[in-house]
Every structure is written in structure tokens, then in C-alpha cells.
Amino acid sequence: SQQGEEDPQALSIQEGENATMNCSYKTSINNLQWYRQNSGRGLVHLILIRSNEREKHSGRLRVTLDTSKKSSSLLITASRAADTASYFCATDAESGGGADGLTFGKGTHLIIQP
Amino acid sequence: SAVISQKPSRDICQRGTSLTIQCQVDSQVTMMFWYRQQPGQSLTLIATANQGSEATYESGFVIDKFPISRPNLTFSTLTVSNMSPEDSSIYLCSVVIGLGQPQHFGDGTRLSIL
Numbered sequence A: 001s002q003q004g005e006e007d008p009q010a011l012s013i014q015e016g017e018n019a020t021m022n023c024s025y026k027t028s029i030n031n032l033q034w035y036r037q038n039s040g041r042g043l044v045h046l047i048l049i050r051s052n053e054r055e056k057h058s059g060r061l062r063v064t065l066d067t068s069k070k071s072s073s074l075l076i077t078a079s080r081a082a083d084t085a086s087y088f089c090a091t092d093a094e095s096g097g098g099a100d101g102l103t104f105g106k107g108t109h110l111i112i113q114p
Numbered sequence B: 001s002a003v004i005s006q007k008p009s010r011d012i013c014q015r016g017t018s019l020t021i022q023c024q025v026d027s028q029v030t031m032m033f034w035y036r037q038q039p040g041q042s043l044t045l046i047a048t049a050n051q052g053s054e055a056t057y058e059s060g061f062v063i064d065k066f067p068i069s070r071p072n073l074t075f076s077t078l079t080v081s082n083m084s085p086e087d088s089s090i091y092l093c094s095v096v097i098g099l100g101q102p103q104h105f106g107d108g109t110r111l112s113i114l
Helices: none
Strands: A005-007 A010-014 A019-024 A029-037 A043-050 A055-058 A061-066 A071-076 A085-093 A108-113 B004-007 B010-013 B019-025 B031-037 B043-049 B075-080 B089-096 B103-105 B109-113
Touching: A005 A085, A010 A019, A019 A108, A029 A061, A029 A071, A043 A055, A043 A061, A043 A071, A043 B103, A071 A085, B004 B089, B019 B031, B019 B089, B031 B075, B031 B103, B043 B075, B043 B089, B075 B089
Parallel strands: A010 A108, B010 B109
Antiparallel strands: A005 A019, A019 A071, A029 A043, A029 A085, A055 A061, A061 A071, A085 A108, B004 B019, B019 B075, B031 B043, B031 B089, B089 B103, B089 B109
């Protein structure tokens, strides 16, 4: 069963604004990854954050991880129309020793209004 | 990251037939996985493709319905057998180059069953 939950399920903002998406999970993890998917195509890997890390940056993306609350957030700053996509978090369970597949959240559909 | 080629990119099939999806990577990888994404849903792990041995299936997925092969460290196939309209989904392969590394996805195969 899906262990990750994202909120909000859908988010619509104006171009230039910041977008924040949240993810919660249920079991101990090795790492958490964020992906982007445009219109039902393949997934693009955005950021991997390990369980011993609290924050990570990549360009306009900032990811935080709070293992005590079993939650993560993805912040996209200065949003652009091209950021319109679905965003998923996915966890790699600690019990798998790093050799398991990922458990995905339900995703947030982000729409950037020009 | 590895370049992942998935074929076919899409297909429309008749009920009761089978389709084999191929996943080719341009370098040797440690892990390969297969996922299903039903319309409007998130991704669900089908199985881990094990090199030279039987795949490891997740709950709800069985070998008779989704036989998987992985003859070497760069190639895997997923067959969707005896298809019904409920099998209409996007099927995606993913790879991990090394333990603890990000999981990267192919562009997926969009499958429609009539």
C-alpha cells in the first residue's frame, strides 16, 4: 500500500510565486526522493535526501526532511510556467537495506498560472 | 546518470493478448525495477528484476501475469499477459546504479487495452 501522502493534492499559483509541497511517510527510511512528471511521461529525478540530512538545495529547489515527524517538504522558488507538472515523493525503506524499490506518495499536481 | 531506453513507448492491444516491454540501459546497473501507474494515480512497484534469477514480486502481483526477465546487468523485460482493460496503465522501468544512489526512470510505456 502507498505509505507516502502528499499535500496539497493540487496547487495553483501565479508565476513568480513560491510553491511548497509536503510529504508524509510511515516507516523508517534510508532516503527520500522527489520526482517531477510532466503529462503522464517518465519521471525526472529532482533531489535525493538521506535520512541523516535535514536540508538540501538544488537550483530553485529546496527540500527539507524531518525524520522525527516522518515528513518532507519541497519548495520551488520563483516558479515558472515550465514547472507545471505532478510532483511525487518516494521513500526507500530502511528495512530494505537500500535494495528495495520505492514507495510513492499520491503526488501534488502543480499548475503555474502565467 | 544512466540513459534508459524503454520500448515500445505506447501500444494499443486487444483483450486477451500479451505484450512484452523492453528496458535497456547504457551501462551496468545494480538494481532494476518495474512499476505501474494507473490512470490518474501514483506509481506502484510491481517487482524487482533480479539478474539471472526469478524476479521478486510485490503483494498483488504474480509471475504468471507479469513475467519478468533480466538476463544481464543492462537489460530487462516485463510481459503483461492475458491483458484486460484493467491493465491499461503506464509501465515504467527504473534503475539504480549503486546502493544509496538515486533511482532513475525510463520514459514509460503507455498501454491501452481495447
